[in-house]
Amino acid sequence: MRARVAAFDWSRTPLGPRDAWPQSLRTVVDLVLSSAISTSVLWGDDLIQIYNDAYARVLGPRHPDALGQPVLEVWPETRAVIEPLYTGVRRGETFSFENQRYVLERSGFPEETYFTYCYSPIRDDHAEVGGVLVTGVETTAQVLGARRAEVRLDSSTRLAGAATVADLRHLVETTEPVPDLPFVELYLRGDEAFPDTLLPVLRSGEPLRLNWPAEGEAPRLALALLVDGVEQGEPSGVLVLGLNPQVALDEAYRGFLTEYAQQVGAALVRVRSSEQARLTRKLEEERAVLAAFVAFTEAVGTENDVLALVRRAMQVLGEVGAADTFSYFEREGDHWKFRVWSEDVRQEVLDANAALSDTPLIADALRSRQAVFRDGWDPEREGVRNTEEYGTAVLYPLLVGGEVHSLFGGGSRDRQQWRERDRALFRAVGRGLTLALERAEQVRRLDEERAALDAYTAFTEAVGTETDIHVLARKAVDVLLARYPGGTAVYYEPEGHLWRARVWSDDLRPDLLELLRSGLPGTTPFIAQAVREQRGVFTDQWDPEQQAVEHTGEYRRSGHIPIVLGGEVRGLLGLASREQQHWTGRDRTLFGAVARGLTLALERAEQTLQLDQEREALEAFARFTELTAGTNDVDALAQRAAELLQTTLNVRSAVYFERGEGLWKARYVSGSVAPELESRLYAGLPDSAPSFALTAERREPMFFEPWDAAAEGLPEGAAYGAVARYPLFPPDHPVGILGMASTDAPTWTEREKAVFRAVGDSFRLALERAASIQQIERQRERLSDLNAELGNLIIRTAHNLEEPARRLGDLLDPGRPLDPQALAGLSPYDPAALHDEVTRLRSVAQDLRQLARLEQQDVTKELLSLGELFGEVRAEVSATARGAQMHWRIEPLPIVRGDRALLHQALEVLMTFTLSETRGARYVTVSSREVEGEVQVTVEDDGLGLTGEEAATLFDLTVRTDQAVPLLEGSGLVQVRRILAGHGGWAWAEAQRTSGKVVLAFPRDEAVNELEALFRQHKPGM
Secondary structure, X not given: OHHHHHHOOHHHOOOXXXXXXXXXXXXXXXXXXXXXXXXXXXXXXXXXXXXXXXXXXXXXXXXXXXXXXXXXXXXXXHHHHHXXXXXXXXXXXXXXXXXXXXXXXXXXXXXXXXXXXXXXXXXXOOOOEEEEEEEEEEOHHHHHHHHHHHHHHHHHHHHHXXXXXXXXXXXHHOOOOEOOEOOEEEEEXXXXXXXXXXXXXXXXXXXXXXXXXXXXXXXXXXXXEXXXXXXXXXXXXXXXXXXXXXXXXXXXXHHHXXXXXXXXXXXXXXXXXXXXXXXXXXXXXXXXXXXXXXXXXXXXXXOOOHHHHHHHHHHHHHHOOOOOEEEEEEEEOOEEEEEEEOOOOOHHHHHXXXXXXXXXXXXXHHHHOOOEEEEOOOHHHHOOOOOOOOOEEEEEEEEEOOEEEEEEEEEEOOOOOOOHHHHHHHHHHHHXXXXXXXXHHHHHHHHHHHHHHHHHHHHHHHHHHOOOHXXXXXXXXXXXXXXXXXXXXXXXXXXXXXXXXXXXXOOOOHHHHHHHHXXXXXXXXXXXXXXXXXXXXXXXXXXXXXXXXXXXXXXXXXXXXXXXXXXXXXXXXEEEEOOOOOOOHHHXXXXXXXXXXXXXXXXXXXXXXXXXXXXXXXXXXXXXXHHOOOOOOHHHHHHHHHHHHHHHHOOOEEEEEEEEOOXXXXXXXXXXXXXXXXXXXXXXXXXXXXXXXXXXXXXXXXXXXXXXXXXXXXXXXXXXXXXXXXEEOOOOXXXXXXXXXXXXXXXXXXXHHHHHHHHHHHHHHHHHXXXXXXXXXXXXXXXXXXXXXXXXXXXXHHHHHHHHHHHHHHHHOOOOOOOOOOOOOOOOOOHHHHXXXXXXXXXXXXXXXXXXHHHHOOOOOEEEEHHHHHHHHHHHHHOOOOHHHOEEEEOOOOEEEEOHHHHHHHHHHHHHHHOOOOOOOOEXXXXXXXXXXXXXXXXXXXXXXXXXXXXXXXXXOXXXXXXXXXXXXXXXXXXXXXXXXXXXXXXXXEOEOXXXXXXXXXXXXXXXXXXXXXXXXXXXXX
16 A cells, blocks of 8 residues: 555645645654554545555455545445544544444445444644544454354253244244344244255255245345254254345354254254153153042032132142142233132232232233243242242133133242143143133023023013113113123114214213213214114224224223114114123124114104104194184184194294295294394295295295204394294195294104194195185176176167167057157267167177077187197288287297187187277287186287276177267177186286286196196297
């Protein structure tokens, strides 16, 4: 390196030419180049690097390019470590590190290295720190050697504890991972799963370097070595040893791995050679154990009392000298408590250990679920006070149904180590005690099942007679508690967005009971799943946080089955257990049977309730019908309906509304209503208010639960919980809306809905009856008008004909002397007057002839589109000179039942009057509307209007001798009224000075509504 430093062009570096270096730098560089220790000089702000031959070996492939370069650029991977050091040295501090670990890229891979370094300041000619002197020695080999020696020592200690081949395999494969041995896997000859990849090693004995998928991970670098534990001249197996990818597989590393494999082989030879001896001893011990077991089983074969079984077990073990003292524990909450103990146990021991937690001995027994024997008992280490007198201890976990039910323990004062015989005896008696305990548990379960069956029988009997769902739910809870003692059962029902507990078992803690009674949200996971899937939801691992239910940490499993009626979940039956058990198919079947019984009972209760509601609704219908039988007055009907609703349902208020001017105005208000609200109701609510708009649109009773007063345009004082609306719409037209409101509950019960519908139905029928009576009365009045008109016609005709006949008779009677007064009063000849009289008489004759024909003609009624009929007449009229000058506007017209020929004739006669020259009309508009059970077609023109007297007599027979009404062209309009009357309708004119208006009324036939709607879809203009 001295030659390289001398030949290097330092002028290209921040240090400048070597001749210009300060004397201090020259001196220290000369010392570094002369040193055999790895040393480098870092000078200036950039820490330019100058090093010797020993340091060049540390640099590896970075040499010689590292010369004259900033050290942080040469070792970028160590920047985070060394940069703070250099900063401290520049301040005058000195640092030293022993066996400092670095991962260096110097051999083509990230290499784990160790160095002992010293970083000290170098002062320049002005006594300032001008650079850093780095001296060090690589200690990688020493560190790795010491580390591997610890692994060999630990392995030797661990493997010495292996008593069987299975123990040895477990110890080997559970070796704690270390850098030079990240994993170990042992494969023995004869293993079914011996990998084919390792067969070459087994055959040749040569090591094999390979990539190995350890423990299901991605393949990792490993070395396969032969295990030399020889059986019948053949190697025993292959050991796969994981390699450190940051350490080269040199001779030292190979030697370490070979020694480890030799340790495993030696342990394998040892355990196999001792297994035969152990087997012999085990047979002898088992013989003694069998004798003790037989004695124990004979003693307890018929005993079902758990504590009596435990005492007998203590007696048996004491008699054979297996132990000196015994105890039996059961769990209570998070602690284990004494239940039975031998007489030699001192009271101080019982008092000091009254509630044991999971001490080391207990924890080992729970984890292994096997007998745990302790040699050299240490009370302080084991956490069991006042037990210094004992030398050994044992704890046997008694399992029932695969779970730890209780703990059976024992100990010896005289011995420090368990004998194999005593271990075997304790295990034998423990197994016998477990079997007896399981048998006792089965007997207990049979008793529980018998009690559950009795409870279920009582439940099924109640299902057939009881209608109160909560009483049935209580019996269902009793069935579940009889089958699952110590469990908690709850029956929930929905209320809005919450599910509230309605029935529960007595073991619920107050805080949890308060929560369940207040209600769980419908989004609670177990509730949401049961409601969504409409089937039972069972979990063996109850998680309070996941289920979002507080105060339930004591429970281990739960089941919830929805009570479904008519596709709707009406309730939820739940059961939670504090025992860590699994739901069996039998458990689910029994639980499901109870839920089905509850569902059947609910269905029957619903049917009974529905019958009661229907009966009450029928009674309400009958009462209202009886109360309103003698009246057609709408106000009286509304008053009776409101009073009946209040007395039957106890609602807050009832109101009858009628529509006018785009508002629904109260016509009758009953009940408790604030004055401000009452005045608002009488003033009217907009027909766009949701409760009115939906009711009018659907034409069916509507129930608003809950009700939004603000959306109706009402003040906050009208905050009713629920509102109901009934549309009183007879088949032809809307009349009003009956409403009721409640402040007690946000929903209506089915009973309240049924009664409200019944009262509304009766009210509507009463209105229909009143409308029918009014229509009949109107028909009677019109018939009376026709008869009166016919009588007037006869009288007037007689009057018009008798007087001329009398006078002419007097003049023409040849046998009678001429009466000079016979011609008295006669007007002198007046052609105009005579013409009018003749015209009048002809008109009378024409009307009479037409009347006779109409009265004799049969009326055939068929479905007719008035739009088409008016269209035909318009086309005929438009073909005339006068009609061609007219402008028509025919709006959509309804379909009616009538005689096409007669109605066509009536419209022709009407158009003769409408389009007469004397009236001068140019525009004709035809429209329609529904009024009081009729369809009224209006024909309006802009011609000469009519006075009140002219309008009243326009459709009368033209015998007007006694009337001062001028003759009008088209006096045959009597035909129009007669034809309409023959169809059950009427015709009249309305007095207007500036226009003519004629109304044709047809009876409304509701049966043609759907046909009319379909007709208008295809011909929207008609």
